[in-house]
Amino acid sequence: MSRLERIMLLETLLAKPREYLLAHDDHILDESLLERYRKLLTMRAEGHPMAYLTGHREFFGLRFEINRAVLIPRPETEWLVHAAIRLLPEHGTAIDLGTGSGVIAVALAHCRHDARLLACDISDKALELAMRNAQQILGPDHRLRFERSDWWEAVPMLGLALALANPPYLSHDDPHLEQGDLRFEPRLALSDQGDGLGAIEAIMEGFKHRSRIGLIEDPGLLFIEHGYQQAEAVKALGESKGLYHGFEAIDLAGHPRVSCFGLRPPKADVLDRLKDASLTWSSGTA
Ligand SMILES: C[S@@+](CC[C@H](N)C(=O)[O-])C[C@H]1O[C@@H](n2cnc3c(N)ncnc32)[C@H](O)[C@@H]1O
Incomplete structure (x- = not known):
């Protein structure tokens, strides 16, 4: 130590x-x-993780309370926030599916005061903590709305411009589950208890359904963080659901870690903003 x-x-x-x-x-x-x-x-x-022992972890330059009910936020996830800051239209609405400690939604709300944000999770304990983090970081008048929901099931019928998710993506027998910090983190946050693509598929299906009933608004993008070896499988899954695979963000170790899907090919200005988010992130100039 x-x-x-x-x-x-x-x-x-x-x-x-x-x-x-x-x-x-x-x-x-x-x-x-x-x-x-x-x-x-x-x-x-x-081996107990420092974040659980100290009760906090920094994400996007903000100090979040962390406990054993939630995943310890990872630096890879910050890219989702960089992208959303650049792509959410003024006064647009974004959803953070599987919010955990609330890092994605709270960091986005901190940077985009005009944004309307929904943050959902199936875990009551995670939602309690996420709400506390929102109060602590954004103040009592924050505009984040929290919902307990099994992915899209209880998500209010609102128009959404962006959907962001860092879902559980490890397969039930992934050896990493028995290593390092992961041994102490909630299984619900790490694995879908199947092949690792179950939660991703449910999120894609819900996004597609919302688009069919007219609830996905411009630019209509879905961002999914996934495992460093899952990019091809995630792309194929999205395409099999009729989604257009528009961009892949590469993490600091050189692995594709976030895939971006849309209802149609991204326009040139959208692509430029995604590239800008990647440059800012990899150069640490946020
Ligand atoms: C990988 S963690 C991500 C947490 C946080 N967004 C982050 O990036 O640090 C996945 C989250 O999905 C939630 N989750 C798991 N199954 C879910 C489901 N069926 N519906 C909604 N949320 C779920 C877990 O409780 C967990 O908080």
Whole structure:
């Protein structure tokens, strides 16, 4: 365990900033604090993720509360926010399907004050946390609407310009489920308990259905984050549902990680904005 992690755990335990710890390095912990600190160190040594031990994680430059009911947000997911900032029409509506801690919807709302946003999840505990994050980061008058929904099932019948999702995409027998942080994260957030494409398929079908009944508005794009080896399968699935595969965002490790689908081929200006989102993201100039 690194010195930095030990300091971060001490910050959590004492609820004091790092500057305080450095300025009081002769402070002696009393027996009960020492006991709690040892427990945190042991849990970390056993592999418990830092985000669960400290109770927070940064995403898009914002500090989110995190707990064991939700996935720990990953940097790859920030691309969805970069793309949505550029593509959501003024006063347009976007949906974040499987919002977890709320990172995508809250970060987008933070950058686009005009946006109308829906954030959905099947997990009550995730929704509770996402609502707290929205209050904490955006303030009490935020314009995010939360719904408990099995993908599209209970999503209000509103016109949507963008749909964003980072769904559970690991197959039930993916060996990564038994490794690293994933051992401690909720299975519901990681795997569809099938071949890894079940949630993605349900999201595509719902998007297609909404378009048939006239509820998908311009530019009418669906962004799906997926596994680094799933790009081909996700593209084929989208095309089999009659969706047009318009763009693929490449993560910092060089893997295609987000696929963008539309009801028709993207216009040149849409493609330009998607490329711009990729450049901003990969150069870290957001
Ligand atoms: C990979 S996590 C993504 C969380 C968050 N959006 C992020 O990027 O950090 C997937 C989320 O989908 C939710 N989920 C799983 N099955 C669902 C379903 N049938 N309907 C709606 N949400 C679901 C999980 O509870 C989880 O919060």
